Amino acid sequence: MMALHYLDLLELTRLIHDGELSSVEATRHELERIAALDGTLHSYLTVMAESALAAAAVADAEIARGDIRGPLHGAPIAVKDLCWTADAPTSAGTLIHKEFRPPEDATVVRRLREAGAIILGKLAMTEGAYTDHHPSLATPRNPFGAGHWVGSSSSGSGVATAAGLCYGSLGSDTGGSIRFPSAAQGLTGIKGSWGRVSRYGVFDLGPTLDHVGPMTRSALDAGAMLAAIAGLDPKDPTAADVPVPDYLATARDGIRGLRIGIDSTWTAEGVDEPTTAVMASVRAVVRDLGATLVEVAFPDTAQIVRDWFPLCAVEVAVAHQDTYPARKSEYGPSLAELIEQGHGVSGLDYQRIVLRRLDFAGRVRALMKDIDLLLVPVQSIAAPTLDFLGRFGGNESVLHGMLKFTSPFDMSGHPTITLPGGFTEAGLPIGFQFAGRHWDEALLVRAGVAYQGVTDWHRRHPAAMP
Numbered sequence: 001m002m003a004l005h006y007l008d009l010l011e012l013t014r015l016i017h018d019g020e021l022s023s024v025e026a027t028r029h030e031l032e033r034i035a036a037l038d039g040t041l042h043s044y045l046t047v048m049a050e051s052a053l054a055a056a057a058v059a060d061a062e063i064a065r066g067d068i069r070g071p072l073h074g075a076p077i078a079v080k081d082l083c084w085t086a087d088a089p090t091s092a093g094t095l096i097h098k099e100f101r102p103p104e105d106a107t108v109v110r111r112l113r114e115a116g117a118i119i120l121g122k123l124a125m126t127e128g129a130y131t132d133h134h135p136s137l138a139t140p141r142n143p144f145g146a147g148h149w150v151g152s153s154s155s156g157s158g159v160a161t162a163a164g165l166c167y168g169s170l171g172s173d174t175g176g177s178i179r180f181p182s183a184a185q186g187l188t189g190i191k192g193s194w195g196r197v198s199r200y201g202v203f204d205l206g207p208t209l210d211h212v213g214p215m216t217r218s219a220l221d222a223g224a225m226l227a228a229i230a231g232l233d234p235k236d237p238t239a240a241d242v243p244v245p246d247y248l249a250t251a252r253d254g255i256r257g258l259r260i261g262i263d264s265t266w267t268a269e270g271v272d273e274p275t276t277a278v279m280a281s282v283r284a285v286v287r288d289l290g291a292t293l294v295e296v297a298f299p300d301t302a303q304i305v306r307d308w309f310p311l312c313a314v315e316v317a318v319a320h321q322d323t324y325p326a327r328k329s330e331y332g333p334s335l336a337e338l339i340e341q342g343h344g345v346s347g348l349d350y351q352r353i354v355l356r357r358l359d360f361a362g363r364v365r366a367l368m369k370d371i372d373l374l375l376v377p378v379q380s381i382a383a384p385t386l387d388f389l390g391r392f393g394g395n396e397s398v399l400h401g402m403l404k405f406t407s408p409f410d411m412s413g414h415p416t417i418t419l420p421g422g423f424t425e426a427g428l429p430i431g432f433q434f435a436g437r438h439w440d441e442a443l444l445v446r447a448g449v450a451y452q453g454v455t456d457w458h459r460r461h462p463a464a465m466p
Contacts, residue, residue, distance in 0.1 A: 255373075
């Protein structure tokens, strides 16, 4: 039998709702595991043990009365430290906010609590949700291999979920930060359509690029979490007034008859052999599941990836205008450099970027009219080592290769689901993604469930973390 801490979220809550396990028992188990392992993994910034156990006791009492709020009721989860919590600090991985106590929960946190989820704590992240962790803070360690990248910026979310220190987590994605850590640690992550999930009470990196979404161990779990957090929010005017479907209701409908597009040139150019092998394997699986693969020509991404940096830089500079440069000495070098870049972008250059972005998004929308899903890698380099990134982090071609399959969907706002699709010879996970039409996250969940129904990559756990 699978260890308790590696059960899928919905497997766990089924036991809790059936009375075979209590939420308090599951919560206490996770807290003990965090205490035993996180001194090495560094996935949590704040552990909320007392409030978690109290919430679990309330959940058990409600469930015993038959008042089951939904599929998340009683499940211990955790949230990225970008999300406000009224009962715990929210630092966004920075020193400038290390003492910040939010006046209320972020909308996504409030909705998770209303769904009956138990918040175990706040998860570590890169400074301000950009690329690097603040030099004064511990860096989370990949449980599949400490010498390998954990993914930016939802690093703690990926580590905690993969190592069995929570049953699901929230991450955020501005250029790939749900997808990178999901791919690096064998997880399923959903970056919904921009506007699908409220950003109220979530610190900005680049507001027109930022997405909040679930990181879990299965597509079903991701669908359940997305359903809980998605939807219109009066506190966030950019949250879309689009109905939120019951993602679990259609999750097992399969993908037979769907048209899945792939640009064989774009998805192979500059992509390493392990990633190429995973993509070939996925193509075979989706054919066996009854889908039709369609060759497409995806809009050229070279310029849009280059544009992502100055666009993000301008938005970050605005987000930090109250503290930078006034408190410049408290910033790490990477985030400070990005803000400086933003200060240097002219109005004319910014407008050119905006127009190119609109053009690109329209081209992607047009492409998606002819297909149901698009099959894409997460990154060009499978499971990069920390040494590799340290030596080539400033190399423009390497950076482009890392972002070429992620940032375009932040620029266009299209939803994606990241799924584990294999492993390197050294035992590190490799992910891939399906992209879909705006607001069609239900189909992404369906595709993920279908794929995971005939593969077991999502059932593989870190050998060093029994």
